[in-house]
Structure formats: C-alpha cells, structure tokens
Amino acid sequence: MKPNSNIESTAAPLERIRSISRGLKLLFFIFYIVPLLLAAEMLCLQKWPPVSWYFEGVKYASAADVPGALWLVVGLAIGLYLWTAVTIWQLLNLYEKGIIFSRANVRLYQRLGRMIFAAGLLQLVARVIMTKSIELSPNLAGLPWILGGLVGMMIAAIMEEGCKLREESDLTV
Numbered sequence: 001m002k003p004n005s006n007i008e009s010t011a012a013p014l015e016r017i018r019s020i021s022r023g024l025k026l027l028f029f030i031f032y033i034v035p036l037l038l039a040a041e042m043l044c045l046q047k048w049p050p051v052s053w054y055f056e057g058v059k060y061a062s063a064a065d066v067p068g069a070l071w072l073v074v075g076l077a078i079g080l081y082l083w084t085a086v087t088i089w090q091l092l093n094l095y096e097k098g099i100i101f102s103r104a105n106v107r108l109y110q111r112l113g114r115m116i117f118a119a120g121l122l123q124l125v126a127r128v129i130m131t132k133s134i135e136l137s138p139n140l141a142g143l144p145w146i147l148g149g150l151v152g153m154m155i156a157a158i159m160e161e162g163c164k165l166r167e168e169s170d171l172t173v
Contacts, residue, residue, distance in 0.1 A: 109156035117149025
C-alpha cells in the first residue's frame with residue numbers, strides 16, 4: 001500500500017462533507033433565519049396592539065386574555081429556537097472544517113437532542129395551558145419533537161462511540 005493512498009481515499013469524502021455543510025448552511029439560513037426575520041418584520045409592521053392573538057390555533061381576543069404561563073412558554077420557546085439555531089450553525093461549522101468524529105460534535109448533538117426534546121415538552125405544556133386538559137392520544141401535541149429529541153440523543157451516543165473507536169484506532173500503530 002502506498003503511504004499517500006490513505007490520505008487520498010479520505011480527501012474526497014471529506015471534501016464532499018465540507019461542500020454539503022456549506023450547502024446546508026445556506027439552506028439553514030433560508031429556512032431558519034429568514035422566517036424569523038420575516039416574523040419580526042410582520043410584528044413591526046402590524047398595528048399595535050393586534051386585534052387578536054393566535055397560539056396553536058387557539059384565538060385570544062387580546063394580549064390580556066393570553067394566560068401568563070403561556071407567555072412564559074412562548075418566551076422559553078423563542079429562546080430555545082435561537083439556541084438551536086446557534087447549535088446547528090456550530091455543528092455545520094465543524095463539518096465544514098472537516099471535524100467529523102470529535103467530542104465537540106458529540107456535545108453539540110447532545111445539546112441538540114435535549115433542545116428538541118425540550119421543544120416537544122414546551123409544546124405539550126402550551127397545549128395543556130390552552131385546553132386546560134391533558135390529551136392522551138397518538139396525536140399528542142409535541143410527541144414528534146419528544147421522539148425526535150430522543151433520536152438526537154441516541155445519535156449523540158453513537159457519535160460518542162465513534163469517537164472512542166477513532167481514538168483507539170489513532171493509538172494503534
């Protein structure tokens with residue numbers, strides 16, 4: 001085996017990962033950041049206070065009619081949305097640099113899984129606040145997010161095992 005063949009065999013997939021990461025950053029900006037900016041613009045252009053408020057399909061006549069606990073959940077959800085955006089951007093930056101199996105990636109995947117799980121719980125709590133009841137059904141509000149968060153945490157555990165395998169192979173001569 002030639003000494004440079006291993007380097008050449010990993011260069012092409014790594015470059016593909018880098019280019020995919022750049023493309024995902026562009027899509028991320030279009031689908032994640034632009035809607036946030038548009039929502040902010042709509043709030044700025046809207047007559048204040050708005051005539052009515054909608055949360056998850058429930059209409060409130062005024063802002064005063066919206067329960068305080070729901071405002072808290074909405075505030076937490078906005079913070080979670082922004083923190084998720086930062087986490088995804090950091091993850092894509094690592095991939096663009098060619099860092100695939102690292103402890104930093106594992107931490108970001110763990111954080112992302114926990115945030116997605118928390119988003120599902122917030123959606124569930126918001127539904128309970130609005131309806132004043134707990135709906136136990138397969139269409140449970142937030143269930144897809146809760147399951148997605150668990151999958152994200154599982155991916156983090158798999159990535160952690162990948163890091164251990166990479167570290168062991170680096171020590172092998």
